[in-house]
Amino acid sequence: METMPREELIKLKEKKLPEAIKRAYASPFYQKRFKEIGADPNDIKTIDDLEKLPFTTKEDLRKSQQENPPFGDYSGVSMEKISNIFASSGTTGEPTTMVITRRDVNVWAERAARIFWATGLRPDDIAQNTYNYQLFAGAWMVQWGMEKTGATLISMGVGNSKRQLITMKRYGTTYFTGTPSYALSLAEAAEKEGIDIKKELKVRNLLLSGEPGSSIPSVREKIENLWGAKVHDFPGQSEALGWSGSCEEQCGCHIIEDHFIVEIVDPETKKRVGPGQTGVAVLTHLEREAQGLIRWWTNDLTYYVEDECPCGRTGYLLPRGLSGRSDDMLKVKGVRVWPAGIEEVLRSLPSVGQEFQIILDETNVMESGVLTKLKLRVESKESVKDTRKIEEDVITNIKARFNLTPEVEVVEPGTLPRFEMKAKRIIDTRKTKG
Ligand SMILES: [Zn+2]
Structure with a gap:
């Protein structure tokens, strides 16, 4: 067969x-x-x-x-x-x-x-x-x-x-x-x-x-x-x-x-x-x-x-x-971006830890739903004081893949949520949502 x-x-x-x-x-x-x-x-x-x-x-x-x-x-x-x-x-x-x-x-x-x-x-x-x-x-x-x-x-x-x-x-x-x-x-x-x-x-x-x-x-x-x-x-x-x-x-x-x-x-x-x-x-x-x-x-x-x-x-x-799901598709300045694509880039970087989030808030989402900027929150692999090197790593590699310069926030290892079933990595903090 x-x-x-x-x-x-x-x-x-x-x-x-x-x-x-x-x-x-x-x-x-x-x-x-x-x-x-x-x-x-x-x-x-x-x-x-x-x-x-x-x-x-x-x-x-x-x-x-x-x-x-x-x-x-x-x-x-x-x-x-x-x-x-x-x-x-x-x-x-x-x-x-x-x-x-x-x-x-x-x-x-x-x-x-x-x-x-x-x-x-x-x-x-x-x-x-x-x-x-x-x-x-x-x-x-x-x-x-x-x-x-x-x-x-x-x-x-x-x-x-x-x-x-x-x-x-x-x-x-x-x-x-x-x-x-x-x-x-x-x-x-x-x-x-x-x-x-x-x-x-x-x-x-x-x-x-x-x-x-x-x-x-x-x-x-x-x-x-x-x-x-x-x-x-x-x-x-x-x-x-x-x-x-x-x-x-x-x-x-x-x-x-x-x-x-x-x-x-x-x-x-x-x-x-x-x-x-x-x-x-x-x-x-x-x-x-x-x-x-x-x-x-x-x-x-x-x-x-x-x-x-x-x-x-x-x-x-x-x-x-x-x-990914087509309703998880984000449009950042006309570029289609999916969480799985971001994940692909982040998992290839040794300095980045296990979890990440894509942040939607009042500062980067327009009324039409189009994003003006890609905002990422990533865990570092190890606890470090100076996170600039990790930020640069993420920016360079995301830019190479999507031709977009993201805004990156680096947080301590183990601080973002873990998942037993499907992960939720797009975080929408807009108050006006829905
Ligand atoms: Zn085969």
């Missing part, structure tokens, strides 16, 4: 597409949408035909669930087929509910197992899952996928760093899953507890997703050096969980094309863009039974390349995984 020639892969996707459209069209939500634009579901046969259809956004789903609580009118299957209920964290508004069927569970498990296997997880591994199990679908997808590989599972859930470390030591955990931010926090916690993670723990592989990082070389190298282990990525969240994943070559993430049709769309013009160009990933589910979404606007920014990968997988590659 994974090394299928591209012509055959496209044929397979287009064979699955009408079925997927039919499943979606079983819901009042999509019947209404098709009617609104005068489209006939039987006319959508090819990947190009999809462009005739509108995007499905988070706002659309929220509205559907407000009007038809609690599941909305886009599930397309009857209640007796639903096997699990999940919900988004609601960090960007009202939480949305996700439902899946038994068939969906199996599809998720297969998809996750394929990625875990590609990253080296084997039946003799002991895998520790630190994602949040509470209503969060991602933790369960990881759980089911790991079960399928035959590995031994430790279902820890989120947080409690000391207990995570003791558990790893006691049972000899070899494979770790969580967010990149948590892998960094945990390494720091280990140092405080006097645990040498390279010597006393047996972790060989870390699968870190839920936010950008694992596919950004400087971030990956930093975590790999701290842990003495390999870092892998499994991008894709909320309504489109895990739609791509690392391979053993670590040259990016392959799109899992037999489960999704992926279009990369410019966030402003809303037109498809080609290889190498950054845009929002728009996904059409080919295998989802409940809530099969058509042209789902993920809000995740990425780009793909058509290069062949030495691993032989034919799914197109996302060389840097996902680069």
Whole structure:
């Protein structure tokens, strides 16, 4: 399946597409949408035909669930087929509910197992899952996928760093899953507890997703050096969980094309863009039974390349995984800047410590939302009196990358917040906000 020639892969996707459209069209939500634009579901046969259809956004789903609580009118299957209920964290508004069927569970498990296997997880591994199990679908997808590989599972859930470390030591955990931010926090916690993670723990592989990082070389190298282990990525969240994943070559993430049709769309013009160009990933589910979404606007920014990968997988590659949410995109004097891009630069600087913040306040944000200046707050690696050298380091390297001169404040190591799940590094202190 994974090394299928591209012509055959496209044929397979287009064979699955009408079925997927039919499943979606079983819901009042999509019947209404098709009617609104005068489209006939039987006319959508090819990947190009999809462009005739509108995007499905988070706002659309929220509205559907407000009007038809609690599941909305886009599930397309009857209640007796639903096997699990999940919900988004609601960090960007009202939480949305996700439902899946038994068939969906199996599809998720297969998809996750394929990625875990590609990253080296084997039946003799002991895998520790630190994602949040509470209503969060991602933790369960990881759980089911790991079960399928035959590995031994430790279902820890989120947080409690000391207990995570003791558990790893006691049972000899070899494979770790969580967010990149948590892998960094945990390494720091280990140092405080006097645990040498390279010597006393047996972790060989870390699968870190839920936010950008694992596919950004400087971030990956930093975590790999701290842990003495390999870092892998499994991008894709909320309504489109895990739609791509690392391979053993670590040259990016392959799109899992037999489960999704992926279009990369410019966030402003809303037109498809080609290889190498950054845009929002728009996904059409080919295998989802409940809530099969058509042209789902993920809000995740990425780009793909058509290069062949030495691993032989034919799914197109996302060389840097996902680069962040499009609503986290900042415009500084017309230059597009993402937190992951800043992170990439900062993690490559040895004088800079673990955490950083991007500051938005009255002095640098105009009414239009455009920034007049990039303001960064960074921790130093060591406690130093004179921080000028670090400031210069940051300014020179940010300027080289973005052609912008940032304002930099250096703070003491360990003074900025740490994260157990997704990091929050854009800090908006404007009083008038919202
Ligand atoms: Zn590959």
